[in-house]
Amino acid sequence: MTERRDPHDQLAHVLGPSAPEVGCDACFEQLDRYVELELAGIDADASFPGLRAHFAGCPACREEHDSLLALISGDAPF
Template identity: 35%
Template sequence: MKPVLKANPQRLFRSIFATQEEEITCPVCFELLDSYVDSEISGADAAALLPQVRQHLDCCYQCCELYEGLRQVADLV
């Protein structure tokens, strides 16, 4: 697992300045990732439908990696 700072310093800075009053945890984000990717694939604005997921993905390297892997698999289907 890469440290966030070495993985992407820009993501670290975004996460510092993008904190919200209501943020979701990694387990909650993980539960919503299928819906988020399904929305993207169907052409919907997933970030508008699930803004807390988008915000979490922008700030969390580990969840973003899971999202990118799920998206790659979905694109193969």
């Protein structure tokens, strides 16, 4: 279990992001293009509104975003 003892942080998790957000399915559909725009230095949030807020509300999608960004930005050695 993840301990979230700070009540303010816990409250932020309970209430979620205040900005409009997409759902997990839409996030997955747009994730590849979003990450490529980020790496190109283009405003990905303007092209895909609602994704950044979703990352704030959904730890799983945020993790997958961070992993894809790390993977293709480093073209990592395996």
